[in-house]
Amino acid sequence: MGELEPLGFRPGATDVSEFSNFAVTRRRLTPAEQQVYDEAAVTWAMLRTREQQALYVALTDGQLAQTANEVFLRTATAIKEQA
Numbered sequence: 001m002g003e004l005e006p007l008g009f010r011p012g013a014t015d016v017s018e019f020s021n022f023a024v025t026r027r028r029l030t031p032a033e034q035q036v037y038d039e040a041a042v043t044w045a046m047l048r049t050r051e052q053q054a055l056y057v058a059l060t061d062g063q064l065a066q067t068a069n070e071v072f073l074r075t076a077t078a079i080k081e082q083a
Contacts, residue, residue, distance in 0.1 A: 005069040006033055006076075009059040016056040019044040023059075032080040036072055 004027050013022035019041035029037060044052065058064040 005066075006072055007037075007065075007069055009056075009065055009068075011060040013056070016052050017045070017049070022056060030076065030080070032076040032083070033072070035079055036076045040072070 006025060006027060006029060008024045008026050010022045010024055015021050019037075023037075023040070025037070047055070055064070059068060
């Protein structure tokens with residue numbers, strides 16, 4: 001990706017029940033990106049603890065980080081285009 005990826009996933013978080021505890025923004029988000037971030041946080045809260053822990057491990061060890069950022073940006077672009 002040419003631009004700075006919007007999200008970083010901080011390893012070592014002890015409480016992964018909230019998305020914001022480990023999903024940190026790497027730059028100022030656009031309004032559409034902020035909407036996606038907020039929706040991701042709500043969806044994250046609906047996951048079971050085991051699911052959160054498994055996804056957290058995959059995000060912080062790099063397995064899903066790039067894909068998550070790509071989906072994040074595509075979704076934000078789609079939201080922006082619908083506005």
